[in-house]
Amino acid sequence: ELDTISEKVSKGGNGDDGGGSRILVFVRLRPISRKEREGGARCCVKIVDGRDVYLTEFATETDYLRLKRLRGRHFTFDASFPDTATQHDVYSTTTAELVEAVLQGRNGSVFCYGATGAGKTYTMLGTIENPGVMVLAIKDLFSKIRQRSFDGNHVVHLSYLEVYNETVRDLLSPGRPLVLREDKQGIVAAGLTQYRAYSTDEVMALLQQGNLNRTTEPTRCNETSSRSHAILQVVVEYRVKDSSNNIVNRVGKLSLIDLAGSERALATDQRTQRSLEGANINKSLLALSSCINALVEGKKHIPYRNSKLTQLLKDSLGGACNTVMIANISPSNLSFGETQNTLHWADRAKEIRTKAYDAHEEMQMPDSETDQAKLLLELQKENR
Numbered sequence: 001e002l003d004t005i006s007e008k009v010s011k012g013g014n015g016d017d018g019g020g021s022r023i024l025v026f027v028r029l030r031p032i033s034r035k036e037r038e039g040g041a042r043c044c045v046k047i048v049d050g051r052d053v054y055l056t057e058f059a060t061e062t063d064y065l066r067l068k069r070l071r072g073r074h075f076t077f078d079a080s081f082p083d084t085a086t087q088h089d090v091y092s093t094t095t096a097e098l099v100e101a102v103l104q105g106r107n108g109s110v111f112c113y114g115a116t117g118a119g120k121t122y123t124m125l126g127t128i129e130n131p132g133v134m135v136l137a138i139k140d141l142f143s144k145i146r147q148r149s150f151d152g153n154h155v156v157h158l159s160y161l162e163v164y165n166e167t168v169r170d171l172l173s174p175g176r177p178l179v180l181r182e183d184k185q186g187i188v189a190a191g192l193t194q195y196r197a198y199s200t201d202e203v204m205a206l207l208q209q210g211n212l213n214r215t216t217e218p219t220r221c222n223e224t225s226s227r228s229h230a231i232l233q234v235v236v237e238y239r240v241k242d243s244s245n246n247i248v249n250r251v252g253k254l255s256l257i258d259l260a261g262s263e264r265a266l267a268t269d270q271r272t273q274r275s276l277e278g279a280n281i282n283k284s285l286l287a288l289s290s291c292i293n294a295l296v297e298g299k300k301h302i303p304y305r306n307s308k309l310t311q312l313l314k315d316s317l318g319g320a321c322n323t324v325m326i327a328n329i330s331p332s333n334l335s336f337g338e339t340q341n342t343l344h345w346a347d348r349a350k351e352i353r354t355k356a357y358d359a360h361e362e363m364q365m366p367d368s369e370t371d372q373a374k375l376l377l378e379l380q381k382e383n384r
């Protein structure tokens with residue numbers, strides 16, 4: 001019975017009947033930092049009308065308007081946030097609807113993608129004074145639950161985990177690496193902490209502490225690794241009466257993902273340990289790109305099995321999931337190349353249409369090494 005309910009719920013994801021709906025892609029520009037300004041950096045990004053992004057090495061108004069016609073320098077997204085956008089602007093435009101969907105038993109996911117220093121962690125976690133999407137989503141979730149029920153019908157569990165160097169770790173309870181297993185619900189990290197949350201107050205501290213548990217760069221003390229992916233999963237369970245008046249459980253899951261820096265996604269050098277780590281991040285981000293490409297092309301086989309990250313996000317990428325991408329970019333002309341890569345990637349992600357498909361069938365398919373190699377070449381060409 002539970003199975004049929006969750007099946008129905010998952011078929012209904014995104015409010016379509018399998019025809020597919022596009023994932024939403026947003027861009028957020030961060031402010032130029034004092035250090036950048038003092039170092040003589042200039043702003044090379046312009047956001048117009050809350051949608052259009054112009055990338056230019058010349059920062060005058062006439063220059064960017066002239067560049068409008070140049071290919072590869074002008075992009076349009078579902079919304080683009082200028083450096084003046086607040087955390088709340090970003091939350092309410094990108095994620096608020098997913099929180100509503102989760103309360104209706106659907107899944108949703110929000111990814112932050114971009115180079116190191118582009119503002120991913122600021123957007124996702126934020127600071128005590130300016131909490132980010134993770135905290136605002138949980139706050140909103142609790143306030144919506146309070147509006148709906150006073151009887152503890154809704155139960156909220158949080159998990160916070162990291163994928164680093166193709167190893168999965170529990171950020172709420174650091175210890176030995178976690179093993180991924182497949183069960184009825186999909187792929188799960190065995191033994192992962194499911195923290196039962198009762199209020200918003202405790203959450204910021206919990207997430208800040210979790211963030212401190214992220215793997216740090218071996219050569220730089222206390223600096224969070226740019227090779228670490230952090231995933232917060234918010235699971236909401238509640239009971240409803242079905243049409244025959246039986247009480248059934250419903251589950252909705254929101255995944256909020258602070259991806260590793262995208263700048264090393266394609267740079268590999270196999271000689272040192274550091275670059276081995278780079279290669280492994282490469283593996284997870286490449287596998288993510290690979291899945292996204294397969295989804296864009298409407299392929300039947302989506303190569304989720306190629307990395308830990310894509311295995312964990314299997315139910316958050318295709319199928320019955322509302323997916324949101326936030327591409328974070330720096331305004332500095334010194335990051336021009338990275339910004340352009342990020343915008344190209346985001347532009348491509350707009351093409352993804354999520355579809356209902358038979359997940360179990362795909363689990364059995366072998367990984368395709370040649371597909372990956374082909375994609376790598378394509379991406380390298382694109383990035384040249």
Ligand code: ADP
Nearest residue numbers: 029030031115116117118119120121122123328
């Ligand atoms: P990433 O996680 O992508 O490597 P961070 O989120 O750590 O980047 O951002 C780099 C720096 O820029 C941090 O000091 C952060 O506080 C600051 N920053 C990023 N985005 C913003 C923003 N929108 N407003 C103010 N400061 C920001």
Ligand code: MG
Nearest residue numbers: 120121122224
């Ligand atoms: Mg970060």
